[in-house]
Amino acid sequence: MRAFRIDSHDTPAILKEVARPAPGAGEIGIRISACGLNFADLLMLKGEYQDTPPLPFTLGMEVAGTVEALGDGVEGPAIGSRVAVFGGQGGLAEYGCFPADRAVLLPETMSFADAAAFQIAYGTSHVALDHKARLQPGETLLVLGAAGGVGLTAVEIGKLMGATVIACARGADKLEVARNAGADHLIDAETDEIREACRALGGVDVVYDPVGGDQFKSAMRACRPEARILTIGFASGEVPKIPANHLLVKNISVLGLYWGGYLGFRPQVVTDSLTCLFDWYTEGRLKPHISHVLPLEKAQDGLDLMSTRKSTGKVVVTMD
Template sequence: MRAFQVFNAGKPAELTECPVPEPARGEIRVRIEACGLNFADLLMEQGKYQDTPEAPFILGMEVAGVVDSAGPDVSGPAVGTRVAVFGGQGGLAEYGCFPAARAVSLPDGMSAAEAAAFQIAYGTSHLALDHRARMQPGETLLVLGAAGGVGLTAVEVGKLMGARVIACARGADKLEAARQAGADHLIDASEDIRARVKDLGGADVVYDPVGGDQWQAAFRAARPEARLLPIGFASGEVPQIPANHLLVKNLSVLGVYWGGYLKFRPDVVTDSLRTLLGWYQEGRLRPHVSHTLPLAQAREGLDLLRTRKSTGKVVITP
């Protein structure tokens, strides 16, 4: 089979031929129809992600496809079932073996591309806003990087949860995508973010996958008792948090790593996905895939993330 594989940490992945894997105990093998790209794939390729596997490994954290084989001690899903799986690696290939316990059966009508774009982006946003921030209807949510893979879902989920949503992104096209996802107010990232947010009354919850200067601006525009959610650092700069400012304004900074819950509280992820899939079936969520590319163009897909030229998700179709 073909696979997009990292052989040495810190060096670019390569499209190679390798044997089709056999499922181990507790695993299913999936004929992969789509793999969603994430900024973490870039970090993993560089050896900078917190869960970077030992090389060699295949990039691609989340997939959708059809179960075509099962290892010992697997009671389901059955062969032939359409599933989405967060595997953490192994998705940029024609086949992959993943823990059966992580497989989620797909609702009727959900395409493989939508399913591959769904779990991490929507799961991160819902878990962050509901489980971590305990956001309430009527509160003001500021979303940075609001047209990116997770940012756009935060706008959508935040609006569904009853928040007033301020979306910050760079450029008219990205701001229009955020508006269509439900944002009430739009701020171009080239503007004075702090001043604009304060003019709108400040933020109760800040959702930040960007870091850097945007975090600093949002931090200073937060209301007393605001909750700030560092999701990632697409800017390349991990901001330092002044504890004295936390004290003065009674702020809370709540780290969010969706994949980490699979290790110590998988029920949180399961319950969240059940809610999200229910919203999808009700037509209340519309996964946004800006680019769908073949496996041979996986590098091009990663470059779209690196240069922030995509909106929503980039999906690779082996």
């Protein structure tokens, strides 16, 4: 089978022929139809992600496809089932083996592309806003990186939860994508001063930050008393230093959120969240934004689109 493999952190990943895997105990074998790309894939290429697998490995954290084989001790999902799985690796290939207990049955109305774009982005935003920040109707939510993979879902989910949503992104085109996802107010990170723009709107109660760097600092200064700041990632490349005295004076909380980590210590948080999210999808309340769909042989082009910030929402690679 074909797989997009990384053999060294000093050389590019390449598409190559490898042996088709067989599922081990507790695993299912899937014929992969689609794989969603994530910013973490870019970090894995350089060996900088917290869960980078040992070399060599196949990139691709989340997949959708059809169950073709069951490993020892696995009773389901049944062969032929359409599923999505967060595997952490192995998705950019024609076949893969993943833990059976992570497989989620897909609604009949959900395409493989939507499914591959769904779990990490929507799951991150829902757990962050609902479980961690306890976002309430009527509160004001500031979303940084609002046209990106996770940011756009935060706009969408924040609006569904009854918040007033301020979307911050670079350029008119990306801001229009955020507006279409439900943003009430727009801030252009290229030309506007985030702190002043938010203060003019009365300040913010929750900050959703996958960017870090200077945008974190500006957003923190726009916070109301008892605001909550969600640190989702550091796409800017800069991990901000947090002045604890500012947190004290304004009673601000900074909350870290690593969605995949919950699978190791409180998996029920993820399970409950995904149940809610798939219900919302089935009801037509969520609509994944996929800016690019590419074939497996162009997987590197998809990663380049993300690294150069030329994509919005999600980039999906298909195998069919």
